[in-house]
Amino acid sequence: MKNKHQIRINPETCIGCGLCRKDCPAGNIRIKDKKAKVITQDCIMCGHCVAICPKAAVSMTGFEEPPEEIEKPSALDPGELLRAIKTRRSIRQFTKRRVEPELIAQIIEAGRLTPTGGNAQNVSFIVLNDRLESAEKLAVGLFRRLLPLMKLVNPIARRMSIDDHFFFKKAPAAIVIVAPSQVDGALAAANMELMAEACGLGVLYSGFFSMAANWSRPLRRLLGLKRKERAVTTLVLGYSAVNYRRTAQKEKASVRQL
Template sequence: MRFEHAVLIDAEACIGCGLCRDDCPAGNIVVEDGKARVLAQDCIMCGHCVAICPRAAVSMTGFDDEPQKIEEPMALDENALLVALRSRRSIRRFADRAVEPAVVERVIEAGRLAPTGSNAQDVSYVVLQGAGKDEAEAYAVRLFRRVLPLAKLVSSLARRVDVGDRFFFKGAPVALAVVAKDEVDGALAAANMALMAEACGLGVLYSGFFVTATRFSFSLRRLLGLRRGQRVVALLVIGYPAVRYRRSAPKEPAYVRRP
C-alpha cells in the first residue's frame, strides 16, 4: 500500500464479541478481558475488522473515504447478470460523443474497489484523452508498422491487417490503461471496470495489441509515466457504441474437470 495506516479499537465501544478476531485473515486480533486488541500494525489492512464490527468500534487511519453502513447485503439478479454477460460484445465502432468525466470516474472507482492480493491496492490508472491519447496511439502505431512486415511472413491474419492511425483506439474518446505490478490484481480491476462501463451504457474494447506495444516502446512507457516494475495489464477503450448487436454470439461449452 502507498500510505501508512493503523487499526484502532475503541475499548469503550467494543463488546468483546470476537467477530473481528475470528474474521481476521492475519490472526492479528485477540480478545482479552472482554475487549478486542490489535497485536501489531504490520497486518495487510484488509478492513475486515472494520466491516464486521457490530458496534463500529474498529477504525483505520489514513483513508479519505469513510466506511458506509450496509443495511442489507446487496444481491445481483443472477439471471439479468447472465444475460448481460452473454450479450456483451467487444466494440470497435464508437459514436462521435464524449464520455462525461463523472462516468469515467465511476468506471475507475469500480476498478479501485476490486480485490488485490494481500490487499496491496497496487493498481493505478492512466486516462488517455485528447492529445495525450493521440500521442500514445501514434507511438504504438509506429511500432506495429515496423514489425508488421515480419509478422506477415508467418501469419495469414497479419497479411490482412492494416495498421491505420486508429488501429488501437478505434476513434473512441477515452482509453484507460490499468497499471499494476501484479497481473491478477490488474485483471480483476479491469473486469470490474468493464462491467461498470457497460452498466453506464458504454461500449468496451480490450486493446491487447496496445498492451503489447507498452512492453516494447520506451517512449510509450515514458508517456504513460510507468515506473520500474509497473506494467500495463489491460487497456480499456471506452465510448458510446455506434453499433447494436441483436443476438448473442455462439460460445463453445466450458471445459470443466472434476478430479
C-alpha cells in the same frame, strides 16, 4: 500503503464478542480481558475487523473516506447479470460523442474497489483523453515497424494492416490499467468493463496497445510509466455506433467434477 494506516479498537465500545478475531485472515487479533486487542500493526489492512464489528469499535486511520454502513446486503439479480455478460460484445465502431468525465470516474471507482491479492491496492489507471491520438500515433509507428517480423510467425498478422486508428478505433477515451500483478489488473479491468456497460458505453480490450506501452520507450514516457510499471490491459471506451441483434455462440464449458 500499509505504513500509512493503523488499526484502533475502542475499549469503551468493544464487547469482546470475538467476531473480528474469527474473521481476521492474518490471525492478528486476540481477545484479552474480554476486549479485542491488535497483535501487530504489520498486517494486510484488509478492513474485515472494521466491517464486521457490531459496535463500530474498530477503526483504521489514514483513509480519506469513512466506511459506509451496510443496512442490508446488496443483491444482483443473477439472471440479469448473466444476460449482461452473455450479450456484451467487443466494440470496434464508436460514435463521436465524448465520454462524460463522471462516467470515467465511476468506471475507475469500480477498478479501485476491486479486491487485490494481499490487499496490495497497487493498481493504478492512466486516462487517455487529450493525448489519445498522440499515444496511438506512437503505438502505430511501433507496430508498423514490427509487422514484417510478425507476418513471418503469425498467420493472422499476414492479413493484418496497421491503419492510423488500429488501436483505439476512433474511440474518444481509453484507460490503461497498470499493476505489478496481471491477475490484479485483469480483475480490476473486468469490473471496470461491467461498469462501463452499465453506463451505456461500448468497450474494447486493446491488448496490442498494452504491448506497445510496455515495449516503446517514447510511449512509456508519454504515459508517465515508471521503470518497473507494466500496462496490464487497456480499455477503449466510447458510445457504440452499432447494435447487435443476437448473442454470439460459445463452446460449452469444459468442467471437471472431482
